[in-house]
Every structure is written in C-alpha cells, then in structure tokens.
Amino acid sequence: MSREYDVAVVGGGLLGSAIAWGLGRIGQRVCVLDEGDIAKRASRANFALVWVQSKGLGMPAYTRWTVHGARSWPRLAAELQEQTGLDVCLQQNGGFHITLSDQELEGRAEIFRKLRAQPGGVDYKIEILDHAQMKQMLPHIGPEVTGASFCPLDGHVNSLRTFRALHTGLARFGVEYRPEHAVSNIVYENGAFRLTTAQGDIAAGKIVLAAGNANQVLAPMVGLEAPMGPTRGQVIVTERTQPFLPHPVSTIRQTDEGTVMIGDSKEDLLDDTVTNKGITSVMADRAERMFPLLGRLNVVRSWSGIRVMPKDGFPIYEQSETCPGAFVACCHSGVTLAANHAYEIAPMIAAGALDETRLGAFTVKRFEKSEAKSSGYY
Amino acid sequence: MTPARDEYDVAVIGAGPAGLAAAALTAKAGLSTLLLDENQGPGGQVWRAITTTPVQDKTLLGKDYWAGKELVEDLRKSGAEILQGATVWSLDRNLEIGISVGGGACLIKAKRVIIATGALERPFPIPGWTLPGVMTAGAAQTVLKSSGLLPEGRTVIAGQGPLLWLLSAQILRMGGKIDLVLDTTDKRNYRRALPHAAAFITSPYFLKGLAMMREVRRKTRVVSGVTSLVASGEGHVESLSFEAKGKKTTVPVDVLLLHQGVVPNVNLAMSAGVKHHWDDIQLCWAPELDGKAETSVPGVHIAGDGAGIGGALAAVARGRVVARAAIDALKPDAGASLPSAADLKTAVAKAEKGRLFLDLLFRPTKQFRIPSDDTIVCRCEEVTAQDIRDSVAVGATGPNQLKAYRRAGMGPCQGRLCGLTVTELMAEARSKTPEEIGYYRLRAPVKPIMLSELARLPKTDEATKAVVR
Amino acid sequence: MFKRIEEDRRKPVEITVEGQRVTAREGDTVAAALLASGLDVRRRTAVSGAPRLPYCMMGVCFDCLVTIDGVGNRQGCLVPVREGMKIEIQKGRREIGR
Numbered sequence: 001m002s003r004e005y006d007v008a009v010v011g012g013g014l015l016g017s018a019i020a021w022g023l024g025r026i027g028q029r030v031c032v033l034d035e036g037d038i039a040k041r042a043s044r045a046n047f048a049l050v051w052v053q054s055k056g057l058g059m060p061a062y063t064r065w066t067v068h069g070a071r072s073w074p075r076l077a078a079e080l081q082e083q084t085g086l087d088v089c090l091q092q093n094g095g096f097h098i099t100l101s102d103q104e105l106e107g108r109a110e111i112f113r114k115l116r117a118q119p120g121g122v123d124y125k126i127e128i129l130d131h132a133q134m135k136q137m138l139p140h141i142g143p144e145v146t147g148a149s150f151c152p153l154d155g156h157v158n159s160l161r162t163f164r165a166l167h168t169g170l171a172r173f174g175v176e177y178r179p180e181h182a183v184s185n186i187v188y189e190n191g192a193f194r195l196t197t198a199q200g201d202i203a204a205g206k207i208v209l210a211a212g213n214a215n216q217v218l219a220p221m222v223g224l225e226a227p228m229g230p231t232r233g234q235v236i237v238t239e240r241t242q243p244f245l246p247h248p249v250s251t252i253r254q255t256d257e258g259t260v261m262i263g264d265s266k267e268d269l270l271d272d273t274v275t276n277k278g279i280t281s282v283m284a285d286r287a288e289r290m291f292p293l294l295g296r297l298n299v300v301r302s303w304s305g306i307r308v309m310p311k312d313g314f315p316i317y318e319q320s321e322t323c324p325g326a327f328v329a330c331c332h333s334g335v336t337l338a339a340n341h342a343y344e345i346a347p348m349i350a351a352g353a354l355d356e357t358r359l360g361a362f363t364v365k366r367f368e369k370s371e372a373k374s375s376g377y378y
Numbered sequence: 379m380t381p382a383r384d385e386y387d388v389a390v391i392g393a394g395p396a397g398l399a400a401a402a403l404t405a406k407a408g409l410s411t412l413l414l415d416e417n418q419g420p421g422g423q424v425w426r427a428i429t430t431t432p433v434q435d436k437t438l439l440g441k442d443y444w445a446g447k448e449l450v451e452d453l454r455k456s457g458a459e460i461l462q463g464a465t466v467w468s469l470d471r472n473l474e475i476g477i478s479v480g481g482g483a484c485l486i487k488a489k490r491v492i493i494a495t496g497a498l499e500r501p502f503p504i505p506g507w508t509l510p511g512v513m514t515a516g517a518a519q520t521v522l523k524s525s526g527l528l529p530e531g532r533t534v535i536a537g538q539g540p541l542l543w544l545l546s547a548q549i550l551r552m553g554g555k556i557d558l559v560l561d562t563t564d565k566r567n568y569r570r571a572l573p574h575a576a577a578f579i580t581s582p583y584f585l586k587g588l589a590m591m592r593e594v595r596r597k598t599r600v601v602s603g604v605t606s607l608v609a610s611g612e613g614h615v616e617s618l619s620f621e622a623k624g625k626k627t628t629v630p631v632d633v634l635l636l637h638q639g640v641v642p643n644v645n646l647a648m649s650a651g652v653k654h655h656w657d658d659i660q661l662c663w664a665p666e667l668d669g670k671a672e673t674s675v676p677g678v679h680i681a682g683d684g685a686g687i688g689g690a691l692a693a694v695a696r697g698r699v700v701a702r703a704a705i706d707a708l709k710p711d712a713g714a715s716l717p718s719a720a721d722l723k724t725a726v727a728k729a730e731k732g733r734l735f736l737d738l739l740f741r742p743t744k745q746f747r748i749p750s751d752d753t754i755v756c757r758c759e760e761v762t763a764q765d766i767r768d769s770v771a772v773g774a775t776g777p778n779q780l781k782a783y784r785r786a787g788m789g790p791c792q793g794r795l796c797g798l799t800v801t802e803l804m805a806e807a808r809s810k811t812p813e814e815i816g817y818y819r820l821r822a823p824v825k826p827i828m829l830s831e832l833a834r835l836p837k838t839d840e841a842t843k844a845v846v847r
Numbered sequence: 848m849f850k851r852i853e854e855d856r857r858k859p860v861e862i863t864v865e866g867q868r869v870t871a872r873e874g875d876t877v878a879a880a881l882l883a884s885g886l887d888v889r890r891r892t893a894v895s896g897a898p899r900l901p902y903c904m905m906g907v908c909f910d911c912l913v914t915i916d917g918v919g920n921r922q923g924c925l926v927p928v929r930e931g932m933k934i935e936i937q938k939g940r941r942e943i944g945r
Contacts, residue, residue: 012773037776037816044782104846140943164783167772177773238829239790239920240893244943257785258893258940262829265844273651274470275822277485277832278841284832286845293944295830298920300790303821416906418874418927423905430874432855463925498907508910510889510900511848517904520924525872525879527849552852613889613898633848643907757902758909760894789894790909790920795902825906826920 005031005176007349008195008204010183010218013043014159014334015308015341016210017166022346024173031204032170033181033197040272042212043334045305047235047263048159048255049248050092050336053126053151054111059314060120061361065340067122070153072339077157083172086165088157089256095154096129096138097250098290099146108149126151140244142292148249156248158256159335178202183211186221188323193222206325208349212308215330223322225364226330227311234275234304235263236283238297245291252287252294260297262287266307275304308332317345317362319354327354328364379479381486382459386412388704389475389488390458391466391646394422395690396682397494398449399697400704404492405458407705407712412486413453414464414477416825420450422496423516424690427524438551439523440544442586442690449694468822469493469650473677476822483831490677490704493647494697497640497683500662500742501799502537503749506609507636508757515637519545528554531632534618536560536607539639539740540587546594558629559594560604560620562638564743571738578732582691605745609634638742642684645792649820651675656813659737660687661747662798663817670703671696679703687737692729698722748803755803756796758789763803770807777801777818790826793818848900849882862932864888871928878904878911878923881934893940912937919945 009020012034023030035041052070056063070092077090099105105128112126127150134141134148170177178199185196186207195202207222209215215226240258248254251264265279280302288295308330310316315331327349331337348354390401393415405411413420421428425446433439453460461479468476474487499514506512515535521527528549533556535546546559578584594600606621609631619628641662644654653674654663664686671679681700682693699722705713749755749763761784766774769783777793777800780786786800787793793800797818805815823832857872864886871880878901881888889898890912901911904924911923916933919941923934 034773037778038819041782044779160782160785164769164772167783171772179773179775179779236829236832239826240940242940242942266847267844273819276841276844277468277474277476277822277835278838279844280832281835281837282841282845284829285834285837288830288833295828295833296918296944297829297941298790298826299823299829299832300792300826301788301821302823416925418876427874430857432857432872432874433852434854434856465925498905499903508897508899508902510898513900513902513904517902520904521849521879521882525875525883526852526855527879527883528852530848530850758894760892760897790912791907794907 005029005202005204007206007208008033008193008202009208009210010195011210011212012177012179013041013210013212014163014338015043015329015331016208017163017170018338018341019208019210019329019346019349020175021166021169021173022342023350024170024175025342026347026350028350031176031178031202033183033195033202034177034179035182036180040213040306042305042308043163045235045303046159046335047261048156048253048335049095049250050090050155050157051095051250051333052124052153053095053097053149054115056121057111057115057118059361060118062314063115063121065315066333066336067124067153069337069340070155072343073157076339076342080162080165080169084165084168086161086168088162088165090155090157091248092153092155093247094150094152095156095248095250096134096148096150098141098148100144100286100289102146105147112149124151124153138245138247140291140293142289144289154248156253157335162335162338183218186218188222188326191325193326206327206349209326209328212330213306215328219328222326223320224318224326224328225367226316226328227367228330229309229311230270231307231309232267232269232272232304233263233307234265234279234283234302235261236280236299237261237301238294239300241297244293249290252290260294270306272304272306275302308334311367315362316364317354317359318364325352379461380482380484381412381461381477383410384486386410386486386488387708388490388492389414389486390492390494392422392494392496392682393417393420393460394494394496394682395424395446395449395693396496396697397422397492398453399694400492400494400681400701401458402449402453402456403698403701403716404704405456407709407716409705409708411458412488413458413460414466415462416465418462420453420460420462421446423520426520431523432526433523433552439548465825465827466646467825467827469646469678471651471675478827478831481828481831483827483835485835489708490679492700492704493678493680493684494682495643495646495684496693497687498643498794499637500639500641501795502636502638502746503753503755503799504607504609504636504746505753506611506615508754509609509611509615510613511611511615511632512609512634512636515541515545515635518635519548522548522552528552529633529635532557532630533633533635534558534560534629534631535635536562536604537637538563538742539637540736542637543587543590543594545635546598547590550594550597556598559598559600560607561600561602562604562607562746563602563740565603567739567741571735574735574738578735581732583732583736638746639740640683640687641798642686643794644684645794645820645824647673647680647684648817649822649824650678652678652680654817656811657686659734659741661741671700672703688730688733692726695722695726695729699726747799748806749799755799756786756789758791759785761786766800766803767807770804774804775808776804776816780804787818792820792824851883860928860930862928862934864934865936875928876924877913877915877926877928877932877934880928881913881923888936890936891938896939914941914945917945
C-alpha cells in the first residue's frame with residue numbers, strides 16, 4: 001500500500017503529535033506513524049510540567065526557546081479547547097523547586113547566578129524564597145523545607161488530556177494517525193521518501209523524525225544524526241484527593257483530577273518494565289518531608305519511563321543536507337515546548353526550511369565541535 | 379505483626395484452598411514457609427470465615443464449605459508462619475515481596491514464591507451495574523458466610539455459573555428470600571457442552587449441582603434464557619428489566635446480585651512479569667505454566683484458580699503439586715515421605731474432571747461481556763463503552779494507550795473490574811483477537827499502600843543519588 | 848440492605864456511623880457492618896460524585912471506601928470492626944490529612 005502525503009511524521013508522542021497538529025492546522029496532508037500498545041512511550045510517562053526555571057544553562061538559546069514555549073501555551077490550550085472541546089487544564093501561576101537543606105537551596109541560587117551571567121539569555125523573574133515566605137503560598141509545607149526557588153512562568157497541564165486533544169484534533173484536521181506502523185527503513189529517492197512499515201510502505205514528500213530515542217536509529221537513514229543519552233525516571237501517583245497544592249512543584253504536582261504525582265529520579269538503567277523500590281522510597285520520603293500530609297495518601301500506581309534526552313540535554317532540530325525534506329526533532333521537554341512545535345516548527349517544516357536565526361543553536365552539528373555541557377532539565 | 383524473618387524458603391500468597399494446601403506441605407517438609415493473606419482469617423473466598431462464621435449449623439453452608447476446616451487445622455499444625463491482614467503489594471523478578479501489614483510496609487525475600495491469589499468474579503457490565511443495591515453474588519455470599527447476613531427486600535439473582543445456584547440454595551436454606559433467579563445461560567451452550575458431558579457426569583460436581591438446582595427451583599421462581607439485563611433507579615437500584623422467550627419484563631428490585639463466573643486474579647503475577655495468554659474457552663488471561671506450575675519468572679509458581687479456573691478441589695490438588703515442586707527444588711531429601719509427584723498430578727486431573735463441560739456450559743455470551751453505549755466499563759474512573767470506542771476511533775490500539783486517552787484502569791482497582799471488558803471491547807472494535815490487543819501493564823503497588831509506608835522502606839546511597847541532585 | 852440471621856451468637860461491637868451508634872458483631876468487616884446497619888451508607892465517588900455501595904466485598908472493587916477513625920479511603924471490606932470505631936461515609940475525594 002502506498003499513499004501520498006506532504007509530510008510523514010514518525011512518532012505519535014507529544015512531540016510528533018504537536019508537529020503533526022501544527023501541520024494539519026495549515027492544511028498539509030499528513031500522516032503520523034506510531035508504534036502499538038506497548039512501546040517506550042516517554043510522552044505517556046511524563047510529569048506534565050510546563051517548566052522554565054533553570055533551563056538553558058550552557059545554551060542561552062534554549063532559555064529563550066523555553067520561555068517562548070511557555071508563553072505560547074495559553075494559545076495552544078485555547079485552540080485545542082475550541083477545536084475539540086477538551087480542557088487541557090493549563091495552569092501557569094508559577095512553580096516551585098523545593099529544597100530540604102541549606103546546601104540544596106544554595107545550589108539553586110548558584111544555578112540562577114550562572115544563568116543570569118550567561119550572555120544572550122532571557123531575563124525572567126526567579127525568586128529564592130525562605131521557609132516563611134513559602135508558607136504563605138504553600139501552607140502545607142513541612143518543617144524540614146528550607147526554601148525554594150519560584151518562577152512565575154512555570155506551570156503544568158493535564159498531559160494525558162493534551163495528548164487526547166491533539167489526537168482528536170489530528171482527526172479533525174484530516175491527519176491520518178497510523179498506530180502499529182513502526183518504521184523499519186527509510187529510502188530517499190527522486191526527491192521523496194519511502195518509509196517501510198510492517199503494514200506496507202508509505203510515501204511522503206517530507207518526513208519528520210519525532211520518534212524519541214529511536215531517532216538515533218532512524219536519523220542515519222536520511223543522512224542525519226541524533227545523539228541521545230536517555231535516562232530512566234520513576235513516578236509515583238496517589239489516589240485522588242481534594243485540592244491542597246495550588247502551585248506545581250518540580251517534583252510534586254496535583255493534577256486537576258486530584259491525584260498527586262511525585263517524580264524525578266534519574267538513572268542510567270533503561271528497563272521501563274521495573275521500578276527500583278529504593279528509589280521509590282527516597283522519592284516518597286522527600287515528598288512526605290516537603291508535605292507531611294501526603295504521608296497518609298494511598299499510592300495507586302508507580303512506573304518508570306525512559307526520558308527522551310539528547311546527549312547534551314538540549315533540543316535537536318535539523319534538516320538533512322543529503323536528503324532535503326528530512327527533518328529530525330528531539331527534545332526532552334515535549335510538554336513545555338508543545339506550542340513551539342505546533343506554531344513554530346510545523347510551519348517551518350511546511351515551508352521546507354528551519355529558521356537559522358531562531359533554531360541555529362539546536363543544530364546537530366554542535367556535537368561535532370564539542371561535547372556541550374549538560375544542564376538539560378530542571 | 380510483621381514477618382519473623384527477612385528471608386524464607388517459600389512464601390505462599392493467599393490462604394484459600396491452594397495456598398493452605400501448599401503452605402502446609404512445604405512447612406511439613408521442613409522448609410521455612412510464610413503464608414500471607416489479606417483477610418482477617420484463612421479460607422480465601424470459598425472457605426471465607428471458616429474459623430469464625432456465625433453460621434454454625436453445618437447443613438446450611440454445606441459439606442464443601444466445611445471441608446476447608448481440615449485444611450486450616452492441617453496448616454496450623456504444619457509450622458508455617460501465617461500472617462493475616464497482610465496485603466502483598468509487590469512481587470518482582472528477584473522474588474522480593476512487598477508486604478503491608480498494620481499500616482507498615484516491609485520487604486522479604488523467598489527462594490520460591492507460590493502465588494495462590496485465586497479468582498475474582500468476572501466483570502458483569504450491564505447498564506446500571508454501578509447503582510447502589512447492585513453487587514456480586516460472591517459479595518452476598520461473603521457477608522453470608524462471614525457475618526450471617528441475608529439480603530433484605532426484593533432480591534433478584536441474575537447470571538450463570540455454579541455459584542449462582544449455590545448462593546441461592548444457601549440463602550433459601552437460611553430462611554432468606556429470593557424473589558427471582560434469572561439464568562442467563564445461553565441455550566446454545568448446552569449443545570456445545572454436551573460432547574463433554576460424560577466426564578462431568580462422573581465428576582463429584584454433577585449430582586451435587588443437579589440437587590442444588592432442583593432445590594432452588596423448588597423454592598423460588600427461575601427464569602431461563604434471560605437476555606438484555608438493565609438495572610435502573612435514582613441513586614439506588616429500583617427496577618430490573620430483562621428479556622426471556624421474546625418477552626420484555628420489568629420487575630421491582632432492592633437487591634440485585636450479579637454473577638457470571640470467576641476468572642483468575644492476575645494482577646500480582648502480571649506485575650511480576652509473568653507471561654499470560656488469552657484462554658479462549660474461559661475468556662480470560664491465564665499464566666503460562668510448565669509441568670510444575672512454574673511461571674516464566676523463575677522461582678514463581680501459581681497454584682489454584684489463578685492458574686486457570688478449576689474450582690476448590692482442583693486448587694487444593696494444584697497447591698500440593700506446586701508445594702512438591704518447591705520441596706524437590708529446595709530440599710529433595712524431604713520428598714521421600716510425601717505423596718509422589720505423579721500421584722499428586724493424578725489428583726489434579728481427577729479434580730479437574732468435567733471442568734470443560736462447565737466452562738462451555740457457563741461461557742458468558744458477548745452481550746454480557748462487551749457492553750454498548752454509555753454503560754460504564756471502568757467503575758473507578760467512570761469510563762463508558764462509548765468512551766472506549768471513541769478512543770479507538772482516534773487511535774487507541776490497546777488498553778495501555780487507552781489510559782492516555784481516557785484514564786480507564788488508572789483508578790484504585792487497577793483494572794480488576796474493567797480489564798477483561800476493555801480487552802474484549804477493544805478487540806471487537808478493532809477486529810482483533812484479545813491476545814493481539816493485550817492487557818494493562820501492571821505495576822507495583824498492585825494494591826494501594828500509603829505513601830508513608832513507601833517512605834519507610836530501605837534506601838541505598840545509590841537510590842538517594844538518583845533522586846537528590 | 849441486609850439483615851442478620853438469628854442464630855448469630857457473636858459478641859456485639861459498638862461502633863458509630865456518622866455519629867450514630869451501630870451494633871456490629873465481632874468478626875464483621877466495616878463494610879458488612881454498614882450494609883447491616885439499616886442506615887444510608889452510600890459513599891460518593893471521587894470522579895462524578897455518583898452514589899455507590901460495596902460491590903465485591905473481597906477487596907478488589909474499591910467501592911467500599913470509607914473514612915475510619917479519621918483516615919479516608921480505607922477498604923471497608925478488609926478492615927474488621929473494633930469497639931468504639933468511628934466511621935464516616937465518604938463524599939467524593941478524601942481530604943488531605945484525613
């Protein structure tokens with residue numbers, strides 16, 4: 001079976017879906033090729049923060065890109081609601097990173113000193129708050145909390161509903177979502193692409209590789225590269241409780257449904273079918289010290305997920321020189337950057353060129369020069 | 379009460395027929411044995427409250443119930459450590475078991491793990507099944523055995539399977555009232571089951587079953603060939619409508635008891651990574667087991683109904699086979715004084731005789747497994763059949779993707795009351811087999827435990843470094 | 848919804864349900880005691896607020912969730928009654944710290 005598309009997006013997670021939605025929105029004929037029910041799905045395992053603070057150390061362009069993404073989110077949320085009737089529950093009233101020792105708090109302050117000292121970044125408000133200042137905003141914090149960094153741009157969203165809204169929107173735009181179409185090979189010939197899947201070949205004028213860590217394997221097929229350094233993270237989720245946490249915290253958030261998510265561990269192991277109970281325990285212990293009342297809540301689930309993580313922690317957006325029309329997009333923060341992917345990246349792909357002035361820093365060529373220092377996330 | 383040690387030769391999870399039999403045997407053979415059970419007393423569901431039931435007249439609950447007493451006594455003499463009120467919330471490939479007891483969690487290890495978590499009642503998603511006043515027949519039997527409770531008000535029992543008749547007989551014997559028994563067994567099932575009737579007729583279940591059905595029919599009204607069950611009411615079930623012989627009837631009801639057989643309780647085994655396959659006759663997931671009932675996870679065995687529905691007698695026999703396997707692996711010398719593995723297997727075959735007939739006869743029809751329209755499928759997250767079909771239409775391929783679209787299976791019951799329905803419904807919507815559709819990926823904790831319990835578990839420096847940065 | 852058989856000789860256990868005294872029996876689970884109490888013990892779900900009563904009585908359905916001695920979302924069908932136990936019917940999501 002062979003069909004003609006303007007663009008074939010490889011990967012149906014948040015990144016691929018946002019780009020495909022953006023392409024569908026401007027009238028492109030698009031298909032999204034995705035895996036089946038069991039796959040390494042970073043964008044279903046994610047923590048759903050729309051997060052700015054501390055991002056971009058080592059790459060000021062990433063700070064700018066992130067701030068822009070956070071500021072564009074209300075537009076995406078509104079447009080998705082209008083199109084699909086689904087409220088993705090975007091909340092951007094500022095987020096905390098809580099510390100449990102003076103050393104941790106000093107570490108936060110140091111990050112922001114360095115960020116401010118970087119030329120070319122964006123100056124946005126960050127406050128270092130002590131326990132008493134915090135208590136006014138988060139009344140349930142425990143006595144061991146030494147302070148926090150607070151950024152008014154930070155927020156969170158219901159990422160599962162975002163995912164559903166994007167997929168519902170894709171269908172409305174006539175974008176064909178094709179699950180169980182894992183791509184095993186890509187051939188570039190006569191200025192177009194042929195993608196091999198178990199369900200037959202797909203032909204498209206352009207392709208976007210948005211397959212997360214699998215981009216490592218796919219990119220070389222079209223003369224691109226995607227150096228990745230995935231890590232494993234664990235998440236704990238509690239039962240629903242009445243609202244008690246008015247702001248998201250980098251490691252704890254209460255969803256609009258009422259469940260509390262606790263997250264943010266980082267390991268090099270890449271088996272997402274198991275969780276490490278020692279790590280679960282450290283996460284639970286820290287969460288309880290931050291908010292002692294959490295201790296009584298029942299945990300209904302925990303899981304581990306594999307982060308999509310470019311080797312240096314920063315996004316990669318690149319068009320192939322040898323196979324023009326082939327684009328690669330990789331980033332850790334598929335939630336935070338979703339609006340950028342829909343409103344910025346998608347039109348550039350439709351036009352056939354990535355904007356050098358805005359996206360030049362995210363070229364994969366940076367890996368040739370030096371191993372850029374990771375600061376990546378949070 | 380916490381486990382006396384950190385490590386055991388054998389940990390048995392579940393103190394129903396299989397667990398009782400298995401733990402007694404391994405303990406008698408001199409293996410350190412820990413029997414973990416969530417209830418307050420041993421017996422599982424079949425022999426629920428066997429040591430405490432207020433229903434002391436032995437004729438009321440029947441001989442098969444009281445048979446459990448001997449196994450409990452046997453176990454108590456065996457030297458096995460018994461921990462009641464203990465919830466197993468985790469089991470992993472390293473045979474480490476997470477236990478929550480009395481509000482505290484701990485981890486123990488075992489050289490062999492015997493999962494004997496038995497069965498649960500198959501989801502029966504008819505319109506109105508979430509209304510107060512609607513519960514499972516098993517639930518009514520549980521309160522009958524453990525607290526001597528009888529349904530009050532206009533009571534209807536609907537569905538199919540041996541338990542339906544047993545419960546009806548027990549309630550009626552105890553002076554309870556049942557207004558109506560609605561038998562949903564598909565008439566065509568008789569034809570399918572008939573070729574296997576010979577084995578059933580010579581099984582111990584045949585005469586007992588026949589006598590019980592006669593007893594119930596003598597005392598109350600039974601309608602057969604029932605379809606299209608719909609429960610309705612405002613805030614409580616008020617009426618039940620159904621069809622039989624082409625005629626639609628609506629009856630007032632205060633208590634509606636539903637039952638369409640039992641299915642393996644797979645959550646713990648699946649979370650440990652045990653491979654399961656779809657059993658197309660029993661219409662459920664069953665673990666892949668070798669001749670010693672060992673699973674795809676080395677050292678983890680499954681006995682009893684969790685290995686595929688076989689009933690209480692088969693569970694006892696299977697429990698002993700598994701125990702024997704554990705003894706042979708850990709302390710081969712002790713096996714000499716025990717019944718031979720071959721004899722134990724013969725006992726299993728004998729106990730399983732006639733099962734296929736029952737499976738085919740009581741195989742629930744599609745309309746009671748795959749609901750339509752706005753019937754709730756996921757009781758916890760209140761997701762309807764239509765919601766699931768809509769999700770398939772925008773790209774959900776299986777239960778795990780469905781979570782992303784609708785949160786089905788993400789509530790506290792972790793799919794126990796919706797998983798089979800979701801699999802079959804998605805299979806139908808996508809024209810696939812249940813095997814192709816698959817099941818929820820289950821993770822610890824398989825039963826909710828408090829965050830503070832997790833927070834008190836042992837932590838390594840490495841684990842701390844993975845979180846604190 | 849349920850009545851007790853007359854031959855029940857177990858020891859009475861006094862509990863309170865929403866402040867009302869209820870006589871349960873030793874060996875009852877909280878959920879069984881509630882079903883036999885004659886009171887309106889319907890909880891409300893955390894999702895839509897729909898009314899529910901216990902469904903499975905064997906620890907798998909979570910429709911018997913109840914506040915016991917100030918702790919919310921406990922499985923009433925797994926917890927045995929104790930003298931003086933205070934039961935509250937749960938209406939929707941549990942409160943934090945309860």
